[in-house]
Amino acid sequence: xxxxxxxxxxxxxxxxxxxxxxxxxxxxxxxxxxxxxxxxxxxxxxxxxxxxxxxxxxxxxxxxxxxxxxxxxxxxxxxxxxxxxxxxxxxxxxxxxxxxxxxxxxxxxxxxxxxxxxxxxxxxxxxxxxxxxxxxxxxxxxxxxxxxxxxxxxxxxxxxxxxxxxxxxxxxxxxxxxxxxxxxxxxxxxxxxxxxxxxxxxxxxxxxxxxxxxxxxxxxxxxxxxxxxxxxxxxxxxxxxxxxxxxxxxxxxxxxxxxxxxxxxxxxxxxxx
Amino acid sequence: xxxxxxxxxxxxxxxxxxxxxxxxxxxxxxxxxxxxxxxxxxxxxxxxxxxxxxxxxxxxxxxxxxxxxxxxxxxxxxxxxxxxxxxxxxxxxxxxxxxxxxxxxxxxxxxxxxxxxxxxxxxxxxxxxxxxxxxxxxxxxxxxxxxxxxxxxxxxxxxxxxxxxxxxxxxxxxxxxxxxxxxxxxxxxxxxxxxxxxxxxxxxxxxxxxxxxxxxxxxxxxxxxxxxxxxxxxxxxxxxxxxxxxxxxxxxxxxxxxxxxxxxxxxxxxxxxxxxxxxxxxxxxxxxxxxxxxxxxxxxxxxxxxxxxxxxxxxxxxxxxxxxxxxxxxxxxxxxxxxxxxxxxxxxxxxxxxxxxxxxxxxxxxxxxxxxxxxxxxxxxxxxxxxxxxxxxxxxxxxxxxxxxxxxxxxxxxxxxxxxxxxxxxxxxxxxxxxxxxxxxxxxxxxxxxxxxxxxxxxxxxxxxxxxxxxxxxxxxxxxxxxxxxxxxxx
Numbered sequence: 188x189x190x191x192x193x194x195x196x197x198x199x200x201x202x203x204x205x206x207x208x209x210x211x212x213x214x215x216x217x218x219x220x221x222x223x224x225x226x227x228x229x230x231x232x233x234x235x236x237x238x239x240x241x242x243x244x245x246x247x248x249x250x251x252x253x254x255x256x257x258x259x260x261x262x263x264x265x266x267x268x269x270x271x272x273x274x275x276x277x278x279x280x281x282x283x284x285x286x287x288x289x290x291x292x293x294x295x296x297x298x299x300x301x302x303x304x305x306x307x308x309x310x311x312x313x314x315x316x317x318x319x320x321x322x323x324x325x326x327x328x329x330x331x332x333x334x335x336x337x338x339x340x341x342x343x344x345x346x347x348x349x350x351x352x353x354x355x356x357x358x359x360x361x362x363x364x365x366x367x368x369x370x371x372x373x374x375x376x377x378x379x380x381x382x383x384x385x386x387x388x389x390x391x392x393x394x395x396x397x398x399x400x401x402x403x404x405x406x407x408x409x410x411x412x413x414x415x416x417x418x419x420x421x422x423x424x425x426x427x428x429x430x431x432x433x434x435x436x437x438x439x440x441x442x443x444x445x446x447x448x449x450x451x452x453x454x455x456x457x458x459x460x
Numbered sequence: 461x462x463x464x465x466x467x468x469x470x471x472x473x474x475x476x477x478x479x480x481x482x483x484x485x486x487x488x489x490x491x492x493x494x495x496x497x498x499x500x501x502x503x504x505x506x507x508x509x510x511x512x513x514x515x516x517x518x519x520x521x522x523x524x525x526x527x528x529x530x531x532x533x534x535x536x537x538x539x540x541x542x543x544x545x546x547x548x549x550x551x552x553x554x555x556x557x558x559x560x561x562x563x564x565x566x567x568x569x570x571x572x573x574x575x576x577x578x579x580x581x582x583x584x585x586x587x588x589x590x591x592x593x594x595x596x597x598x599x600x601x602x603x604x605x606x607x608x609x610x611x612x613x614x615x616x617x618x619x620x621x622x623x624x625x626x627x628x629x630x631x632x633x634x635x636x637x638x639x640x641x642x643x644x645x646x647x648x649x650x651x652x653x654x655x656x657x658x659x660x661x662x663x664x665x666x667x668x669x670x671x672x673x674x675x676x677x678x679x680x681x682x683x684x685x686x687x688x689x690x691x692x693x694x695x696x697x698x699x700x701x702x703x704x705x706x707x708x709x710x711x712x713x714x715x716x717x718x719x720x721x722x723x724x725x726x727x728x729x730x731x732x733x734x735x736x737x738x739x740x741x742x743x744x745x746x747x748x749x750x751x752x753x754x755x756x757x758x759x760x761x762x763x764x765x766x767x768x769x770x771x772x773x774x775x776x777x778x779x780x781x782x783x784x785x786x787x788x789x790x791x792x793x794x795x796x797x798x799x800x801x802x803x804x805x806x807x808x809x810x811x812x813x814x815x816x817x818x819x820x821x822x823x824x825x826x827x828x829x830x831x832x833x834x835x836x837x838x839x840x841x842x843x844x845x846x847x848x849x850x851x852x853x854x855x856x857x858x859x860x861x862x863x864x865x866x867x868x869x870x871x872x873x874x875x876x877x878x879x880x881x882x883x884x885x886x887x888x889x890x891x892x893x894x895x896x897x898x899x900x901x902x903x904x905x906x907x908x909x910x911x912x913x914x915x916x917x918x919x920x921x922x923x924x925x926x927x928x929x930x931x932x933x934x935x936x937x938x939x940x941x942x943x944x945x946x947x948x949x950x951x
Contacts, residue, residue: 267925270860270951284796298861298949302815302827306846307856308951313846316832317813318803329803336799338792396924397895404895405855405918405926407951428951430856 235369238278240426241434248413248422249388253279256369257387258362260415262376267394269297269345270308271409272375274428274435276343277310279371283340285310286333288318288326293345297377308407309433314340323350327357334364334372341371348378359385381414389415395425395438406430408438465508470497480512514540524568525670526728529720530768531564533674536667542590544583544667557597565595571726580606583667584659588614588633603661608634615655621648633659674718674772676710678702685724685765692721692762692769696749699771700742707776713738714773719749721760722768729760733805736833737797738779744798745771751805793836800832809833817846821902823916823947824862857900857918859928859948869929871944878935880917886946891921899931912938918950926950 237251246252253259253275261272276285287300302312318333320326323346330344344361346353358374362385365372374386381389391412397404407428413421425438466489471480477497486507491500501507517540525543528535531554534546547560554560557579568575578589580598588607589596592614598606607614610633612625624647630636636644637660645653657663678699686692696719707713715738721729733748753760803812813829820826827846849857871881872893880896898917904910912933920926928948935942 265923265925266861266927266949267951273860273951283792295864298859298863301823301859301862301948302817302846303823303849303858304856304860304862304948304950307848307850307858308860311846312815312817312827315815316800317815317829318807319811319813320807325807329807332802332806333799336795338795339799394924394926396922397920403853403855404920405897405950407856407926408924410924430850431853 238281238371239434240275240278241429241432241436242424242426243437244422245411245413245424245426245435248416248420250419253371254387254418255279255371256366258358258365258372258374258385260374260376260384260386260389262379262381262389262391264391264393266297267407268392268409269375269377270394270407270428271390271392271411271426272343272345272373273300273305273310274308274407276341276371276373277305277308277433278435279373280314280340283314283338284316285314285341285343286316286318286339287343287345288320288329288333289345290320290323290326290347293347293377294319296347297345307430308428309430323347324352327352327361330361330372331364334361334368334370337368337370339368339370341373343373343375345375345377346379347376349380349382355383355385362386386415387417388413398438465506466491466504467508467510468497468500469512470509471512517541523726523728524573527722527726528564529728530722530770531560533677533772534667534669536670538583538587542587544586546667547579561595561597581661582658582664584655584665585661588616588659598661601661603659604637607659608632608637610634612636615652615659617652621652624648672774674774675712675776676703676706676714677770677772678706679768679770681768682766685762685767686769687762687765692760692766693746693750695769696771697742697746699769700745700749703771703773704740704742704745707740707773710776711779712773712776713740713779714745714775715739715777716773716775717745717749718772718774720768720770720772721762721766722770723762724764724767727763731756731760732774733801734809734833735797735801736804736836737794737801738777739801740779744801748801748805751802755806797836804831804833820905822905823858823902824866856950859926860951861949863947863949866930866945866947869944869946871929871931878915878931880919880929881944884929884944884946886927891923891925891927893919894922895920902930916947 235255237249237254239246239252240249259275261275263269263271276287289300300315300317302315305312305315318329320329326344326346330342333339333342361372361374391414393410395408395410397408409426411426412423415421426435427438429436466486467483468479468486468491469481470477479491479493479495479497479500481493482491486504489504491504497509521537521539521541521543525535525537528543528545532545532547532550536544538544545564547557551557551560554563561577561579565575565577576590576594578586578594578596578598580586580589580596581600581603585598585603585607588610589598592610593606596606612622612631612633614633615636617625625636630639637656641653641656644656654663658665680695680699686695703714715735717733717735719731723729731749731752733752735748739745800812809831812832814832814835815827816830816835818826818828867886870885872883874881878899880893880898883890883892896917896919899915901913901915903913914930914932915934916928916930918926919929926949927946928950929944929946931942931944933939933942
């Protein structure tokens with residue numbers, strides 16, 4: 188009798204067996220959704236509290252600011268534009284040590300860091316640890332050492348041209364190491380063309396002329412294009428650095444060119460994503 | 461067997477060649493040290509003669525001394541042909557003084573040297589006994605008795621002293637020792653008496669070690685020399701663990717580590733690692749040493765293998781017990797310290813830099829790069845000691861990058877004689893100056909260098925780049941055509 192009772196119940200909707208089956212299915216669909224989510228986020232660094240740049244438009248495109256523990260590429264055209272990468276580094280480092288890895292030739296070509304200059308921009312030279320390497324290859328291996336230490340704030344890696352060692356595999360490795368330790372890497376590329384890379388963001392930066400009527404000219408002013416962003420939209424911004432508060436800000440009105448939002452990036456660069 | 465001629469080494473003294481050293485056969489034939497070479501040639505024919513090479517001799521002695529480091533860390537040269545080994549507290553490791561003496565003699569003889577050795581309480585007594593009564597082991601405070609029968613030459617006297625002593629009818633060290641010391645001092649000088657007293661064991665002269673004595677060390681001997689990298693790494697690890705235990709017990713940490721590899725054939729290799737923080741973690745020690753090994757230009761050559769590996773804490777410092785705390789800031793500081801050590805080992809300490817502010821106006825000298833290992837600016841975290849040149853709210857007055865050397869530019873004629881140029885050519889590229897601010901006059905420090913006064917200008921070019929230029933010297937005062945330089949690049 189007991190058996191018959193059971194078989195009868197199993198036909199009903201709220202029978203325990205049926206319920207467990209439904210639950211199982213639901214569990215599965217939750218799992219699938221979770222997998223789907225993680226697949227969508229594949230290759231993206233884990234979510235960490237973003238660091239606001241201070242420029243409202245840029246921050247909104249970036250989803251709150253620069254994401255720590257990720258690789259950010261800055262392609263600078265011109266000497267002054269390279270400062271953009273340094274400023275990102277200052278922001279990303281916060282109060283932690285700021286490592287700057289610079290091969291000898293880069294120092295000779297683009298100038299060595301001046302601690303006074305860093306202080307004038309609102310950075311603290313005491314945070315700065317400069318690693319001078321003989322070659323670009325050494326710089327990359329120094330970078331992987333530095334990225335292993337979670338107490339580092341930010342790493343600025345200066346690489347000129349397109350060395351063979353800096354391929355997709357290397358940039359993927361850098362980006363994974365950054366994601367693991369939470370150290371932000373700013374890769375400053377000068378005299379380089381864009382290549383495929385694993386960077387989360389890619390910036391194309393040129394220095395912008397000061398405004399004609401600006402008496403107080405001289406605060407760094409950049410024409411910065413976010414030409415690649417793996418987790419959001421792109422943009423083109425005119426960003427000024429506020430040395431007093433050590434943060435970016437919108438250039439004063441009347442700036443040289445109104446920065447069009449979502450302007451399509453340079454086709455050549457966009458292709459190399 | 462082919463006949464080999466007796467061998468002498470010749471040396472030039474007072475413009476004549478003399479016998480500097482000789483082998484046993486030529487000694488048997490009646491040749492002696494210091495004999496004119498012409499006489500020796502006349503006495504023995506054929507005679508093979510090799511000119512002496514003092515530098516090579518000294519280098520050989522050094523390398524033997526290196527090798528002898530395996531017996532005791534305190535080895536000093538007794539130039540030109542001797543070594544002192546201070547075996548205080550070391551003899552028991554080799555089965556007592558007699559066994560150690562035999563071992564040292566046997567090992568050095570095995571390398572093809574003729575060796576004479578003696579053990580005594582003072583250096584000069586050992587020196588004299590090794591030459592005139594070798595294999596002697598002097599019991600404590602027995603030096604006077606042991607050296608008494610030695611001939612006068614054991615005192616290493618110069619010719620005049622030797623003659624004087626002979627005239628006095630003294631033939632042995634013992635006879636000399638019985639004279640009044642004040643009398644000897646009067647006649648032969650205080651230096652002689654001091655030597656005599658050391659020889660008799662009445663006084664002691666400390667040995668000067670060839671290299672700084674390690675504060676602590678751990679070593680491992682191998683009956684079968686080790687060859688492979690794995691074996692070397694394993695031995696380094698066990699030594700590091702041993703050393704770290706000792707350090708732990710003493711509450712100290714190593715600032716300077718040295719790994720010494722003694723090759724079975726006598727060559728000694730050393731690897732030094734400096735650390736910024738007192739270190740006692742064995743795994744960190746091992747990692748630093750391995751990195752240093754990997755970075756060697758010519759890799760460690762084990763040859764026929766190492767039979768002794770030693771790890772020394774050449775410099776050990778007290779560690780503050782607080783360094784092993786759970787304070788997160790302290791932990792971060794320590795981790796950064798280890799990272800800096802690691803980078804310094806790999807790329808050289810001078811390549812991992814921090815900056816120290818200098819009290820000078822000269823831009824290129826105002827911030828000095830120092831090895832980050834030695835200057836922990838992160839530790840004294842206080843208000844910044846980097847003075848700002850700009851007023852609050854003003855744009856930067858100093859460039860972010862300074863060229864390693866200011867580069868001369870070709871400057872277009874300025875609008876005003878002491879104003880900024882209208883354009884300039886730098887690195888073969890003409891740039892038009894749109895904005896300029898200055899001059900900021902920086903005079904050279906007359907007490908340091910005799911440069912010209914510089915007038916600095918911040919300029920912005922038509923493409924929005926900002927540069928830091930200066931005119932070297934004042935217009936008219938230092939000529940009508942002053943030179944212009946580009947020194948820095950603003951962000």
